[in-house]
Amino acid sequence: MTETTAATEAAARAGVEVRLENLTRRYGAVTALDGLDLTLHKGEFVALLGPSGCGKTTALRLLAGLEDADGGRVVVDGKDVTRLPTNKRDMGMVFQAYSLFPNMTARQNVAFGLRLRGVDAAKRDAKAAEMLDLVGLSKQVDRFAHQMSGGQQQRVALARALAIQPTVLLLDEPLSALDAKVRAALRDEIRRVQLEVGITTLFVTHDQEEALAIADRVGVMNAGRLEQLAPPADVYHRPATPFVAEFVGLSNKLPAVVSGAQADVLGVRLPLVDPTTADGEAVALVRPEAVTITTTPEGAATTPLDGQVVATAFLGAISRITVDLGDAGPVLVQLPTSEAAAYPIGSAARIGLRPDPVLVTR
Structure with missing residues (x-):
């Protein structure tokens, strides 16, 4: 496959629309999601923000297929994926825990998903090197996890998620385990990479500064409901509800x-x-x-x-x-x-x- 063909395929796969339609999720007597409606436009970076227990991570897990909804639909690129298992949804995921394989180098970690998909060794190594270069780790390709800082490990996790060319990128509080300076640098790096790749992205965080700094739109959640979904400046300067005004800033x-x-x-x-x-x-x-x-x-x-x-x-x-x-x-x-x-x-x-x-x- 030529570089031009690969770039064309990547562009075609990036930027799909995602819709969460009237999603409900209950845990016994607790309603984690109460009829959530949320649309991510093609190539958009949306951050879900809210206190612990507001339902933001539940929404991401339902989109990923890690949990089943009690009601509603998940629609990706016009296709209903509500009942599809995680491995059939074609999504890249980065979580708070780096979850790198300690016995593998950065290159091997990034190439792991490609190996599971049957990509031959030469192509997956080249793709891994390309993704590590994209996140600024071209000099760390042969290092093991214990030889890298927390920020570098999280960059490897991001590169691994992107290597399989997913249709949607899901980020579940990926920066919360890092110190403030590294967190600020890496959040900007995530945004740069997302813009370069053009992938539709859902980012879950409890840190309002992160959400306001890098998202196209911020969704503020409370008790399983979306209180406001708007560009960061609107959420801050024109809050829709008293809860949003008091939670943000x-x-x-x-x-x-x-x-x-x-x-x-x-x-x-x-x-x-x-x-x-x-x-x-x-x-x-x-x-x-x-x-x-x-x-x-x-x-x-x-x-x-x-x-x-x-x-x-x-x-x-x-x-x-x-x-x-x-x-x-x-x-x-x-x-x-x-x-x-x-x-x-x-x-x-x-x-x-x-x-x-x-x-x-x-």
């Missing part, structure tokens, strides 16, 4: 009064994420970076936006300052660390609210 909870499709928050009128919200008293969810801070002018009349700095958290390039507003409670303000020194603990401060759309809850 941090939010200040401030007293508000809704009227005329706006919220009056501490005397500041802010637009609503949902303009159809009913009038009345509510709680506005305001992001810390949407809060500004200045020094309270001497002799100025006190306003609901005035308070006292009671804490500062150093987070590297940014810092979070806590301002106690009295009856309105504490408010987090996020700002560059270079500016935080101007507001020492105990100092008087006045906050401001950026006119971003806010979600309210009752």
Whole structure:
């Protein structure tokens, strides 16, 4: 087979549509998935995000065929695969545990799936070398697992999953066992490889930073249901539900009064994420970076936006300052660390609210 033919075949196999239709899964009295509907477009990278027990891993396992659904369908490239066994679904899987064969080199691990498929030795070795080069391990092809770092082992696992040219790539918290710096580098590498190969990918994680950083769309799950599925910026800036607003990022909870499709928050009128919200008293969810801070002018009349700095958290390039507003409670303000020194603990401060759309809850 020529390189051109191989590339054409790979392109034809990549980028299939995946649909999870009304999937239900129960474990005794516990409903892990409650009528889940989820579509992955061709070549799309979707991340499922949520707390432990929300159903995200169950959804991936049903797609992989590792578990049977109690109801609903799994459709891949227009074909109903709900009752097909795992080995008939043509999917590549990478899990939290690297699961490399300790007695095999990186090249042999990557070639293992091809050997099971009857590919001759020369072709599978060439393919393994190609995949290891794709994930940046061309110099480690003959190393055993114990001779590689955790990040390198996970790259081998990714290369092994891609070597069989699967129709769908499934990633189940593949970075959670790695340290922060390696995790950030490898997540970017996974995204680069996914874009280069063009494969439809489902990525399950509890780490919101990972999901927001590399996914085309993020699905936030709660109690077996999909609360929101949207591009990362929309999930963060325009959360569909209070659960999404509180799970993804941090939010200040401030007293508000809704009227005329706006919220009056501490005397500041802010637009609503949902303009159809009913009038009345509510709680506005305001992001810390949407809060500004200045020094309270001497002799100025006190306003609901005035308070006292009671804490500062150093987070590297940014810092979070806590301002106690009295009856309105504490408010987090996020700002560059270079500016935080101007507001020492105990100092008087006045906050401001950026006119971003806010979600309210009752």
